[in-house]
Amino acid sequence: MQTAGRTEEHPAGGDQDASDGFPEQGEGIRVSRRQFIRGAAVLSALAAAGGGWWGMTRHLALERVAVPLRGLQASLRIAMVTDTHLRSGGALQPFTNERMVSEALSMAADEQPDLFLFGGDLTSETFGGGIGSARRMIDLMAGIGPPLGSYACLGNHDMTAQSGDGILAHYASSSVRLLKDEWVVLDTSAGPLSLGGLGYCGSGYEDAAPLRETNSPRPRILLAHDPTCVLYLDDLDRIDLIVCGHTHGGQVHLPFVGAPWTPSPAYPTYYRGLKALTPRSYIYVSRGVGTVFVPLRVGSRPEVTVFDLSPLPESGEERESI
Numbered sequence: 666m667q668t669a670g671r672t673e674e675h676p677a678g679g680d681q682d683a684s685d686g687f688p689e690q691g692e693g694i695r696v697s698r699r700q701f702i703r704g705a706a707v708l709s710a711l712a713a714a715g716g717g718w719w720g721m722t723r724h725l726a727l728e729r730v731a732v733p734l735r736g737l738q739a740s741l742r743i744a745m746v747t748d749t750h751l752r753s754g755g756a757l758q759p760f761t762n763e764r765m766v767s768e769a770l771s772m773a774a775d776e777q778p779d780l781f782l783f784g785g786d787l788t789s790e791t792f793g794g795g796i797g798s799a800r801r802m803i804d805l806m807a808g809i810g811p812p813l814g815s816y817a818c819l820g821n822h823d824m825t826a827q828s829g830d831g832i833l834a835h836y837a838s839s840s841v842r843l844l845k846d847e848w849v850v851l852d853t854s855a856g857p858l859s860l861g862g863l864g865y866c867g868s869g870y871e872d873a874a875p876l877r878e879t880n881s882p883r884p885r886i887l888l889a890h891d892p893t894c895v896l897y898l899d900d901l902d903r904i905d906l907i908v909c910g911h912t913h914g915g916q917v918h919l920p921f922v923g924a925p926w927t928p929s930p931a932y933p934t935y936y937r938g939l940k941a942l943t944p945r946s947y948i949y950v951s952r953g954v955g956t957v958f959v960p961l962r963v964g965s966r967p968e969v970t971v972f973d974l975s976p977l978p979e980s981g982e983e984r985e986s987i
């Protein structure tokens with residue numbers, strides 16, 4: 666008779682007498698069947714954990730996001746990467762390495778976007794990244810070269826880095842344009858488009874001009890590191906699409922529970938994916954590429970985002986200038 670969890674061929678008394686039919690190896694090491702099974706189970710568990718870690722932390726997902734944009738005259742494609750937290754060092758260092766970042770940027774470039782956006786947090790000084798990693802990240806982004814250019818905003822790790830001046834200087838010498846609380850107008854095949862970049866303010870966005878000033882009446886897209894900015898938007902209809910990162914989608918995101926915590930006061934309303942602010946305006950929060958605190962993601966795969974923008978039907982009304 667067999668009982669749950671045990672089998673009859675496992676005699677009581679432990680491993681020392683359990684030769685279990687395995688041939689003896691003379692004076693060599695004897696491995697019982699039970700030891701063999703335990704070893705195989707441990708190795709399988711380690712392999713599964715390693716595979717799970719790689720799949721969830723290093724296996725990039727391409728997220729395609731379709732957004733109808735008010736005032737757009739034709740379709741437009743934007744690729745976005747954010748929160749790389751690149752750290753130089755050997756291949757065994759567990760945080761984001763250059764290979765993963767290169768893969769993310771290649772995925773973005775392969776989509777042949779009209780425009781490329783970076784949402785901040787080039788690297789993390791706290792977790793071993795330095796100005797070398799930040800410069801390298803900017804140089805890698807400069808290699809994409811989409812027709813409408815590449816633009817970036819600063820993340821909190823960029824703003825607080827001791828090498829912050831070096832980051833600003835390297836952006837200034839790069840083809841990747843850093844937008845710091847400003848709007849630019851892009852002349853696109855889909856008509857003129859206003860693109861804003863928000864500086865990360867840390868404690869609040871009360872004085873963030875891009876939240877109140879736009880180059881209207883064009884379609885308006887705001888690149889911001891932190892979705893917290895939406896809490897300071899006095900009119901949710903003011904900006905057509907806000908794209909951001911910062912939260913890493915929670916980095917740990919559990920089934921039925923969601924993320925236990927994120928570093929944004931916009932959590933839990935805005936911390937991953939696409940949400941409508943009004944019937945005609947949206948916010949998208951990317952899970953980003955890298956990790957902080959621990960080099961691990963759970964239920965929150967790193968992503969590269971591709972926005973396929975299309976004209977919003979029946980949007981012929983004139984917008985007021987602000």
Ligand SMILES: [Fe+2]
Pocket residue numbers: 748750786820911912913953957
């Ligand atoms: Fe980040």
